[in-house]
Amino acid sequence: MKRAGFANPWLPILLLVPQLTIIAVFFYWPAAHAIQSSFFLQDPFGFGSTFVGLENYADLLGNKEYLKVAGFTVVFTLLVTFLSLGLALLLAVKADNVIRGAKTYRTLLMWVYAVAPPVAGFIGILMFDQSTGPLTAFFQSLGWDFKLGVVYSDTAFAMVTVSVWKQVPVNFIFFLSGLHSIPVAVREAALIDNRSASGRFWDVTFPLLAPTGFFLLITNITYALFDTFGVIDTLVKGEPGNNPMNLVYKVYVDGFRGNDLGGSSAQSVILMVLVLALTVFQFRLVERRIHYT
Amino acid sequence: MASVILNNLKKTYPNGFQAVHGADFTIRDGEFIVLVGPSGCGKSTLLRMIAGLEDISEGTLSIDGQVVNTIDPADRDIAMVFQNYALYPHMSVAKNMAYGLKNRKISKAEIEKLVARAAQVLNLTEMLDRKPSQLSGGQRQRVAMGRAIVRNPKLFLFDEPLSNLDAKLRGQMRIEIRRLQRELGVTSVYVTHDQVEAMTMADRIVVLNGGRIEQIGTPAEIYHRPASTFVASFMGAPPMNLLAATAAENGAVSLGQDIQVAAGADLAAGRKVTFGLRPEDVALVAEGGIPFDVQIVEELGANRLLHGQVAAQPFTVSVPKDNPATTGRNQLLVRPETVHLFADGVGARI
């Protein structure tokens, strides 16, 4: 292969500058700032700050409230991740079976799924609306006095449901394309070797979906940890009260509502470390192991 | 081991394209049948109908006396070797071979024994723990073979299993597959578009063209008595020379205004025919033959190909390596018993 080169060594650097600037301004600078302020105690009125070393971190780890949120975050993340992945995989496999050959139908279906996520999230929230939501009405007709934003477990239920609802379409598309990347002949060989459809799925299809699956696992964990902020915010309507929230939302609540910039910075630093760990995990273990070709 | 009866099998794809127009023949127990024909003629379609991977649109298929039209591939007791091997990429060689057995409720100890034996036959013992991605093309091909033979099925199906190998390996595997099939005695259907494979491996060849069967016969029958101009030009390398001709008096045919060849034919004078002659069936003579203008001499080592014209139509002759060959005007000796005549138009043998 021919390697393209630049005659002027400054040109590639010039071309990289916009990208690097954006990363520096919107990522490294705030991150550095967060790390720095996590070692300080801010005056609530913004008049000054005192260096307190690791005290912010120590406070967090001894704080019952923080540990409770951390616990909820773990449960919430696990539920959202596994439900989104499981449902999407089920739908993709079923769709793939039905649709073999019927191209237009598949395109239509994919289309709906591709358009859906942002809209779906919004609709999901409307469904749980306390006064007009059909789901709320439905639960109440079943005798479940569903109270969004009042009862802790009810709010948690709605959070998980809407977050899953919003993520399933994305996963579905990835799984469907993952299914299509399995060579037809391999599936046919399995058809000859194993008469049981579920056996073929677990022995051949599922392992061959592993690269897609692990990629989605990481993105879904990230999604459940960070990108559900909007869902949580809409559901608790900015009134944290006794409501469940995850760690990211707590950073916002403590920092911007409670004006505890030092403590909330310490929380963000902990989250940054978490992301770093996830990324390392992805590159080290997953990317290296799960490729067959 | 089983016989297979194809009773007027037809295939129309959902888009309305008819890929197979009535395949009607019987495969005898232990026979090695080769389906051959140009690309797109329906070979794979026919094979996949036998495997159960493609629905049968019309007609019945029986394996071992049982109609299997609606029976799942896994229950037909067949094994198939695919063109790109279709190995399970996440399983080791041993697991690839064992998978079909495992699902047929065979005991672990028995599976191990069978896999070990198949691996030994195919020289794969060293590689049982490797993944397919760690094997060469030829080794993968052997694993695919192993996956088929380890099951000892009623029927082997091969879809161009050697087309991804280099010429030398292809030659070796050709012999290997044939030897294994003889030893095991498993009825086999083998698809290829390579006429050398067809000739060397088959007990009987089925020549397909555009979804229709042109001829079924032993390699010798196909070579010596091709049923149509299509078979004549498809089987044999270089292909048979086919010239437009007209029947003349006394069983001769005339190729041009003043070229007459004795052909032992009994045809009404003046009838238009196609005159066929294999390149290796003619000899060069010093004089008294028909004129042959050679334009190009192709050196092949064991023999030479002379390309030129007879009666202003393209013609090729193959001569043994020590025959002198020159471009320019040559004379050809045609023996009447080597002449093939075909009806003009439809191309059926006369």
Ligand SMILES: Nc1ncnc2c1ncn2[C@@H]1O[C@H](COP(=O)(O)OP(=O)(O)OP(=O)(O)O)[C@@H](O)[C@H]1O
């Ligand atoms: N799913 C399908 N839908 C419609 N037409 C098809 C389908 N599969 C194959 N065909 C057509 O049927 C014909 C026969 O196909 P087939 O694959 O059997 O050919 P083949 O003889 O195996 O060719 P090759 O040597 O290239 O493998 C071709 O013209 C092909 O275009």
Ligand SMILES: [Mg+2]
């Ligand atoms: Mg084919």
